Amino acid sequence: MVRHNNQLPNNLTQLQNLIKRDPDSYKEEFQQQYAHFETTLEIFNLNPTQYNKKLDEQAMFLAQVAQCYLKDMTAFPQKIVDVLKTHNTILHNDMRLALCKCLILLRNKNFVTPFDLLELFFQLLRCQDKNLREFLKTHIITDIKNMNMKHKDMKLNSTLQNFMFSVLRDTNAKAAKLSVDILIELYHKNLWNDSKTVNIIAEVGCFSKITKVMVASLKFFLGRDEAEKEENSDSEDEIDPRDTMISNKFNKKTRKREKMVEKVKKIAKKKKKKDKAPAFSFSALHLINNPQGFAEKLFKQVESSNERFEVKLMGLDVVSRLIGLHSLFLFNFYPFVARLLLPHQREVTRILQFAAQASHELVPPEVIEPVMKAIANNFITERNSTDVMAVGLNAVREICGRCPLAITEDLLRDLVQYKSYKEKSVMMAARSLIQLFRQTMPDILHKKDRGRPTEASEQLTSKKYGEIDIKDYIPGSEALLEKEEIKETRKQVKGKKRKNQNDSDSDDWVDVGSSDSEVNISDSDESEEEEVSEEEEEGEEEAEEGDEEAADEESKDKEPKPTDENKEQRKVLKAKRKLTKEEMAEKINTVREIAMEKIFDDEDFKRIEKAQLKKHITGVKRSKAVVDEDEEQNGELVELSAIENIHKKRKHDKNARLESVMKGREERDKFGYKDRRKNIHCSKTNREKRKTKNYQMVKHKAKGKIKRSFKDKQIAFRNYLIKQKKMK
Template sequence: MVRHNNQLPNNLTQLQNLIKRDPESYKEEFNQQLAHFETTLEIFNLNPTQYNKKLDEQSMFLAQVAQCYLEDMKFFPQKIIDILKSHNTTLHNDMRLALCKCLILLRNKNFITPFDLLELFFNLLKCQDKHLREFLKTHIITDIKNMNMKHKDMKFNSTLQNFMFSMLRNSDTKAAKLSLDILIELYHKNIWNDQKTVNIIADIGCFSKVTKVMVASLKFFLGRDEAEKEENSDSEDEVDPRDTMIANKFNKKTRKRDKMVEKVKKVAKKLKKKKEKAPVFNFSALHLLNNPQGFAEKLFKLMESSNERFEVKLMCLDVISRLIGLHNLFLFNYYPFIARLLLPHQREVTRILQFVAQASHELVPAEIIEPVMRAIANNFITERNSTDVMAVGLNAVREICARCPLAITEDLLRDLVQYKNYKEKSVMMAARSLIQLYRQSMPTLLHKKDRGRPTEASLELKTKKYGDMDIKDYVPGSEVLLEKKDITEDEKKKKKGNKKKGNESDSDDWVDVNSDESEIDISDSDENSDDGEEEEEEEVVEEEEDNDEDAGNKGNQPESNEANIDNVNTRKTLKAKRKLNKEDIAEKVETARNIAMETIFTDEDFKRIDAAQVKKHVSGVKRNKSVVEDEEESGELVQLSAIENIHKKRKHDKNARLESVLKGREERDKFGYKDRRKNIHCSKTNREKRKTKNYQMVKHKAKGKIKRSFKDKQIAFRNYLIKQKKMK
């Protein structure tokens, strides 16, 4: 069938649409375009450096309709591949990109296997075309993601992974870097997040001779640190939207309150979006390493002998410290190496202190980590340094001791604790946080006056030695489940009545501690009694020492004998109390062990157990529940903010003050008289102008208008009429 005035050969878009609708009717036009493509290709091969628009359009047209003529298009993909293989570096950038798009279209229609296309694209990375490399990287990631969308073909994935791993060893820097970027992106997208991928990046990427590849691999193991960004959020998130909105209903309407309401509305929207978002769990790749000890040793050896930049060495130290702390590794050469860097003037010294804390765990021997502690104490915690340096040093000691309590000696700890009464608040707070840490872990290392009032939790603590593992065969605090959960109203009334009677009859206050409630009511007399017992015990010990000395020097005297007898009686009473407490604890442990063998705990049970455990920390001490919970929590990694946490409001310089003033003026109406003009360029009224004039100019008008008489009005009107007649 011959078509007269056929415009289709020149309009490829229309022809493409018609062929997809009815391939058989337009077979002749298709063959004509295929023949044109062959001719254009031969011409292009003579000069491949020039961009050929006709070849671009024809190749894209044929790729679009390839599925309609499978037999005719069987060898078409190979022709495009041959062009790219033979002229990959000499091709024009636009021509090369157009042919790659054509091949991607054919890959989506299953004309090319993904492995063949992947191999070709990695060969194209030799080209000096950054835009092309980004385009190919995006396609490879998307293609592999789509192939694993419904189900994972393990055999095919293994073949692709082996090819990518071989490209990591490629001598071409760009190919190695791109293959690493693709592997990391696929890991973060939870497509290739297996042990094989992580260990290949560790074994090949981290020890690559190419610095870019090495740095990218180290960053992969350090993670994205999204948790820190969330913690360092703005103060806006601290505003409670509901309270502010309710308060605004009853308060006087002002511009400041209106701004606050608008601000709160924005915060409420952010909070709502956060709640609606699904939680993201970023599992660290460091957990998936097969041989963390060998990897840490090899990386440390490489770092010692390398001549890389200081920033790269810091990254290596960071990865090694995380490995040591996470897997409880033994790398004793690490501590003397990093101790040499612990100087106040050292670059990034707070990060280095963070690495020391991360590399601390309970299995590190005290003699290995003690030189590090001495270096921090001698170089940071001395009065010749600034208070900020001292506070940072104390914070670093606290973070190390939180993970390795035996890292510090008793003498050094007691010396550092003396800063609890220092004149600067930053140093004082850092020293008190160290005291609080050891009150919760090993109070015996502290001086008796710093141990605080004994609690149930502190009585349960045991002095740890190196290598001791406190493994319990019961759920601590589960003994509370035996007690009654609910108290009837009658019992409550009886308790209230007994309490009133007790207050009337007894001169001293009394304490009611219910085991099934999380809140504890502690009276002042209980505090005084506990403090009294503690002071009494100290006095007994001191008097006993004095009496022993007197007995050695002066001999036995009747008065000293009587004093010794009183001291012995007091000491026996205190020992009896301690023994009773220990017996109670042993009984509770046995009860908890029996419950654990017989009971399946529910969520409500665990809530009661948690409340009981919290109460053990606060019984006998007036402290907030939230403080105890915060002290007990410690993550896998040390936050840099924990070391740089300085309790001090810094003085602002002139520039900082000016910046805060200008920031406060933003979105604020200009101060001054509001003249109610919609257009500031229009003129003012005489009344408004009068406000800026000198008083002498307007004092005659300040008296106000004088009401005229009827006769004066007549005279004025007559004069007006005479004037009008004269004007005519």
């Protein structure tokens, strides 16, 4: 091998390549460069504010070949660390960044421990260099992620966590803010998603004197926005509308095609959301060790805080979620919120949302009474606009959905009077309140507002404060007992029908009616299941818009006049119903025995669910009510759209139609020429010029378009040949 020693000291890239191939042969050159580095470093220490390119290149070269000479390079990392620690704030930005990259390279080769490097980097966060801070933040997250890739080193993680928690208490705003950002990012990446991380953010971050740290911690407990999640998501199952975009690129550009591309993008976005696994935004709130103490301390801070109104709202949001999620007792919260409940208050719908989130069954009715009175007096009055009234009624519904005892019987009956209000938004909100109490506490409604009685409503009992309805059997499992009874009754009915066909002269209609009623009661599973599915598909608006009093009158008018036979049939059916009620206790006992002996499969649970749905319509002739599950209504979070849900009637006047037309033209391009020229000053095509020419100039072209006969073509061709012959 030919060695060009005279060129190698100046060409560090070539020397680096040769050393990695054969370290022993180039050890002298390496030692020479190491001595140069030490000399350059001493010169640099005399004037650390200037950028030294030679030191940058030599430090990076030594870091690249450090693994080749382990014994000689033991002191090299410490020298760079000493420079950064001594001159961290006065160093040139480029020089500081270059030395940090050198240390990161050494860290990847295990020359520096992660704890030492983390300690140094958090000291460097105090520097006035935004690019450096972002670079260090990315490295810290990536390094911790790589350390926990194969298996989690709990001891190392605990050491790093303790150090970062100490930085979080630092008085330096930038270091503390970056520390909390790193902790939150590591939590979302499922690296440090333990209770220790969450509780330190709660205890230190939420009560920090630095506003940015406090806001970041509160946002962590409120969860990230959906838009943020979409941007940061790395899902590979996303539908890529690339084919449509490519075809649109090469095909003719039309407005219809552009609309199609937009439609494909929207479908791809929706498909992506559907395919996603359910995200638990509030898992951090579940991991808090002392939610009662945390909520009290945070609410006290909000009360005495001088921060901006938006920051106070974030604190109230976290407190309300804690109260609702952990069923806490924080009685001072409700009068504080009640003082803010005024229609002209900023973000009043969010404050109503907090009041609903802080409601649960264990809140005493007299404690939440100020909130209900404030909503009723300030919102649900005719001196306000209809939108304000509808928002107030929606807020009452959301609060009562979580705490049914929050409203008194008199107040509820007063609010229900708005069911026939002239404005649709108020009327729909009032009827949704009626619908809620029909499924929870129908007893406190007026008799005419309870609707027709059903099996489900008869089984409902109004719970007192603190009462828990615990059942020692699976509700609806009595339907499993009817499975064998249905088969027996069908056989009996078929046998009776055959006998009745033979004995056509007999007038014993009572037996046939009773058998038919048995068929209707027992054999109606399939028909009623179909009815339930149809009713579930109907919209909620139809359910709420249906005026039940009018329906009663219509049904009375349509019903045929009762005859003696009909009366006797009804008596038989009533007797049947009484028997079933009496036998209910026996059925429950048998169901308990079956549940102890048998393991229910999926088909059994489906049959139980259908039986429970059937109870909501049994005994109702024309019911459009959609059965809502309690779990869907009483979620952990109150959606703001549930309170702001205002039904408005469409306007059909000319101004409204024109407004919608102009709104549809907002993103549309301006109309141009047929040849797609949008600039009137650009040149015209020959086709456009032809329109302005004299007819005599284009007469021959117009004539040429007319279809010629075969004889004319022959004459023209003969003349052409004669002309060509003469020219020769």
